[in-house]
Amino acid sequence: MSLENDSTVDERLKEESRVARLMKRPELGAVAGALLVAIFFMFTADGSMFTLSGIMNILSPAAQLGILAIAAALLMIGGEFDLSIGSMVAFAGLVFGFCVVNFDLPLIIAIPITLVFCAGVGAVNGQIVLRTGLPSFIVTLAFLFILRGLSLVGLKAATGGSTQLRGVRDAVAGDPLAPFFSGDAFQGFFQWAASMGWIDTFRSGLPKVPGIPVEIIWFLVLAGVATYVLLKTPAGNWIFAAGGDKTAASNSGVPVRKVKIALFMLTASCAALLAITQVLDAGSTDARRGFMKEFEAIIAAVIGGCLLTGGYGSAIGAFFGSIIFGMVVIGLTYTNIDQDWFQVFLGSMLLLAVIFNNAIRKRVTGER
Amino acid sequence: MSESILHMDNIEKHFGNVIALNGVSFDVKPGECHCLLGDNGAGKSTFIKTMSGVYRPSQGQIYMGGKPVQFGSPRDAMAAGIACVYQDLAMIPLMSVARNFFMGREPTKGKFLWKRFDTEHADEITMTEMKKMGINLRSADQAVGTLSGGERQTVAIARAVYFGAKVLILDEPTSALGVRQTSNVLATIDKVRDQGVGVVFISHNVRHALAVGDRFTVLNRGQTLGTAARGEITSDELQDLMAGGQELAQLEGSLGGTI
Ligand SMILES: Nc1ncnc2c1ncn2[C@@H]1O[C@H](COP(=O)(O)OP(=O)(O)O)[C@@H](O)[C@H]1O
Ligand SMILES: [Mg+2]
Numbered sequence: 001m002s003l004e005n006d007s008t009v010d011e012r013l014k015e016e017s018r019v020a021r022l023m024k025r026p027e028l029g030a031v032a033g034a035l036l037v038a039i040f041f042m043f044t045a046d047g048s049m050f051t052l053s054g055i056m057n058i059l060s061p062a063a064q065l066g067i068l069a070i071a072a073a074l075l076m077i078g079g080e081f082d083l084s085i086g087s088m089v090a091f092a093g094l095v096f097g098f099c100v101v102n103f104d105l106p107l108i109i110a111i112p113i114t115l116v117f118c119a120g121v122g123a124v125n126g127q128i129v130l131r132t133g134l135p136s137f138i139v140t141l142a143f144l145f146i147l148r149g150l151s152l153v154g155l156k157a158a159t160g161g162s163t164q165l166r167g168v169r170d171a172v173a174g175d176p177l178a179p180f181f182s183g184d185a186f187q188g189f190f191q192w193a194a195s196m197g198w199i200d201t202f203r204s205g206l207p208k209v210p211g212i213p214v215e216i217i218w219f220l221v222l223a224g225v226a227t228y229v230l231l232k233t234p235a236g237n238w239i240f241a242a243g244g245d246k247t248a249a250s251n252s253g254v255p256v257r258k259v260k261i262a263l264f265m266l267t268a269s270c271a272a273l274l275a276i277t278q279v280l281d282a283g284s285t286d287a288r289r290g291f292m293k294e295f296e297a298i299i300a301a302v303i304g305g306c307l308l309t310g311g312y313g314s315a316i317g318a319f320f321g322s323i324i325f326g327m328v329v330i331g332l333t334y335t336n337i338d339q340d341w342f343q344v345f346l347g348s349m350l351l352l353a354v355i356f357n358n359a360i361r362k363r364v365t366g367e368r
Numbered sequence: 369m370s371e372s373i374l375h376m377d378n379i380e381k382h383f384g385n386v387i388a389l390n391g392v393s394f395d396v397k398p399g400e401c402h403c404l405l406g407d408n409g410a411g412k413s414t415f416i417k418t419m420s421g422v423y424r425p426s427q428g429q430i431y432m433g434g435k436p437v438q439f440g441s442p443r444d445a446m447a448a449g450i451a452c453v454y455q456d457l458a459m460i461p462l463m464s465v466a467r468n469f470f471m472g473r474e475p476t477k478g479k480f481l482w483k484r485f486d487t488e489h490a491d492e493i494t495m496t497e498m499k500k501m502g503i504n505l506r507s508a509d510q511a512v513g514t515l516s517g518g519e520r521q522t523v524a525i526a527r528a529v530y531f532g533a534k535v536l537i538l539d540e541p542t543s544a545l546g547v548r549q550t551s552n553v554l555a556t557i558d559k560v561r562d563q564g565v566g567v568v569f570i571s572h573n574v575r576h577a578l579a580v581g582d583r584f585t586v587l588n589r590g591q592t593l594g595t596a597a598r599g600e601i602t603s604d605e606l607q608d609l610m611a612g613g614q615e616l617a618q619l620e621g622s623l624g625g626t627i
Contacts (some may be wrong), residue, residue: 021509232484234474237463241471244460251458253443253472311462365461365513 024364026305027317029356033303033349034320037327045334052199053209054334056216062326063219064274066319068293069300070219070226071270073318075263076301077230079243079310080129080136082122082264084143085271085297089290090151092118092275097165097285098158100172107177115272121147122268126261144294152287169283182280184211215277219322222270226315239263244311299346300325303353307361324349372397373433373566374419374450374535380427381414388414390590391428396535396566401557403569403577406587407610412570415587416537419568420452421445449534453524453541461513465505466494468512469527497526501556518549522556529560536560537568542576554580574606588612 022028041049048054068085075082095117099110125143129136155163172178179185187210193199194207201207230236241249242259250256271290279285302308303324304317325346332339372395381389388411396402406412417423419430421439429436432448439445442452459468470490477486491508498505501522512520521541528536538557542550557580561567571577577584578598585595586609593609 228484232487234476234485237467237471237474237485240463240467241460244462248458248460249471251442251454307462311460361462364511 024360026312026314026357026360027320028305029353029360030304030317030320030324033353034324034327037324037331041327041331041334044337045331049331049334054330056209056213058323058326058330059216059219060213060326061329062322063213063215064278065293065296065300065325066219066322067215067222067270067274068267068297069304069318069322070222070315071267072294072297073301073304073306073313073315074226074230074239075267076298076306076308076310077243077313078239078260078263079246080126080260080263081140081298082125082267083137083140083294083298084125084147085267086290086293086295087144087147087151088118088121088268088271089275089278089293090285090287091121091147091154092272093279093285093289094151094154094158094165094287096272096276096279097168098154101165101167102158104171107172107175107181111177111181111276114276115269118268118272119265122265123261125268126264129264130257130260148287151289155285155287163288164284164286166284168279168285172280178280179214181214181277183214185214185217187211215274218273218277219319223315223319230315235259240311296325296346299350299353302357303349305353305357305360307357308354312361312364371434375431375434376415376419376428377431378428379415379418379425379430381411381418381423382426388590389418389425392587392590392592394419394585394592394595396568398534398566399561399564400582401561401567401569401580402583402585403571403581404585404587405571405574405577405606405610407572410587410610411590412572412587413539416452416539416568416570419445419535420450420537449532450537451528451531451533451535452537452539453521453528454539455541455543459512459520459524462511464509465498465512465515465523466490466508469494469497469523469530473531493530497530498523501526501559502552516549517545518552521545521549521553525553525556525560529563529565533565535566535568537570539570540572541569542571542573550576572610574603574610577606578603586610 049058068089072082072085092114096110096114099105099113100107103110105113121143125136125140128134129139132139152163155165159165184190190199190207190209190211194201194205199207199209230239238249238254238256238259241252241254242256246256275285275289278289300321301313301318303321304314304319306313306317328342328345332342375393375395377393379389379392379394380387392411392415394402394404394415404412404415414423418425421442421444424438424440430439431437437448439448439450445452460471463471466487467490475486475489475493476483477489478484494508495505503519503522512523515523525536525538525541541553541557545553554576557567557569561580561582569577569581581598583595583597584601584606586593586606588610589612
């Protein structure tokens with residue numbers, strides 16, 4: 001038996017082109033999908049859809065979903081699901097509304113309380129999943145109902161019988177932190193751009209788009225940070241490893257439990273962040289907030305290339321998945337198409353994405 | 369005659385009233401490949417798990433560099449320089465070779481908030497370490513799933529050696545491989561040995577063991593039947609010891625010497 005290893009020159013290996021490498025990125029499907037959807041609406045929708053104000057209209061719901069979807073994507077890559085994030089939005093809204101209205105707390109205290117409280121619930125989710133070894137699908141399905149129910153009961157207790165808690169706007173009026181979580185950012189810049197004649201204005205001279213809705217800024221920042229963490233930090237490698245194979249990961253020294261708990265806390269915190277911006281913008285909170293958002297978030301993450309089995313996916317993909325979602329929701333209103341087609345679209349998109357992802361996975365792993 | 373790095377003295381391991389190991393002694397020297405042979409159920413896995421800190425011996429003592437040691441966990445053993453490549457390899461197919469290579473031990477650059485995974489450095493080291501073992505990767509971000517079984521085995525071995533293994537334990541690395549891949553893994557073992565690492569090679573295949581082994585120890589029903597150096601023992605004799613002598617002679621009679 002020869003001990004010489006003769007694989008030093010292997011003629012079967014071809015240099016991989018840049019294109020071939022890009023074709024293997026998990027977000028490929030979402031980017032292609034976003035382009036296709038954009039092209040579709042360019043032909044079918046009213047031209048005003050792609051003006052500055054139309055784009056803000058699209059990005060706003062995209063951002064609201066994206067804040068959840070990016071967190072859901074990280075959790076999915078880490079090998080777990082959280083079906084309770086939609087209910088968590090309502091629950092966080094209750095905690096936040098209760099803090100500012102009933103206790104009259106300033107935002108600098110109310111916001112951290114809300115975030116910490118929700119992260120705590122996320123940690124409980126994670127602990128139960130890890131300790132029982134049950135699928136996170138089941139554990140968080142339980143919390144989907146528990147948190148929704150608690151939100152209803154809590155709202156009635158806080159308001160004396162109503163399922164809506166009002167008075168948030170008055171309670172936070174003048175709070176220095178409010179502009180970071182509600183309204184439009186960069187208003188000065190937009191006014192200046194309007195005065196220079198670069199963007200559309202009303203007859204009064206005010207810009208038609210007063211600024212960038214803050215949730216869009218949060219969405220962009222979150223997408224950037226999540227991508228950086230995933231691809232460029234040890235923690236990112238641990239997330240992929242924990243989701244890919246938790247035994248192999250922990251045998252190699254990856255703190256799998258800590259990673260998973262942290263991810264559950266992150267998804268819950270992102271739900272809380274979304275709740276805070278929504279409640280501040282609406283001036284009230286109600287028990288239906290975030291209804292069905294857990295499914296939309298998971299769909300956006302799957303469209304973005306996340307495998308249901310974990311260990312693979314991208315935050316950028318979830319970003320584009322959310323943009324597709326925003327384009328369709330808003331785009332349909334710019335067409336003559338019945339808006340109820342939206343759900344049909346969502347379901348078909350999910351199915352297509354899952355089939356596509358499976359094919360991609362087989363290519364990446366060379367499975368046959 | 370060099371000193372042994374690791375010496376296992378009269379190790380016993382009991383699971384309740386099952387005696388899995390009944391007084392096994394074994395040692396490894398730097399730069400040698402010591403094969404541990406035995407049939408299924410002989411106690412090989414139990415023995416190397418004791419060696420790598422998964423189990424504590426019920427009786428007996430482990431010495432490293434002549435000093436008595438106790439491993440509380442695989443982590444302890446790893447810190448002392450004992451690395452174990454299990455059959456499942458602890459590799460994640462969907463992740464790139466470089467990400468697998470450094471899983472749990474990522475090199476970083478930058479400070480505080482900018483402390484980040486030095487992916488270029490990781491890629492570079494992965495390529496050179498794999499080249500040393502005779503495997504030319506297309507690129508370091510090739511997924512492990514695209515590698516053959518033998519190549520994966522080699523990644524796991526290269527990783528252990530890069531992270532400072534003095535003793536490398538391989539649990540049946542060739543049992544699931546074809547002929548060509550087996551010869552690649554055996555070549556890798558040869559390279560690792562040349563770097564001064566002591567290799568413990570577990571197998572139940574006598575031919576694979578004879579191809580690279582310097583010394584051979586046979587386990588049978590939790591006991592050693594002695595250690596022989598290369599050249600002192602033939603394939604038939606090893607085969608015979610593994611089966612516990614008697615039974616094989618009978619079998620051979622009825623099968624006409626085909627084993
Ligand atoms: N955790 C355990 N509990 C009880 N018995 C065990 C355990 N591990 C191994 N054994 C027993 O010890 C003996 C040796 O097993 P093992 O070390 O796995 O053998 P090998 O790896 O050589 O096939 C077997 O009889 C097995 O049933
Ligand atoms: Mg075994």
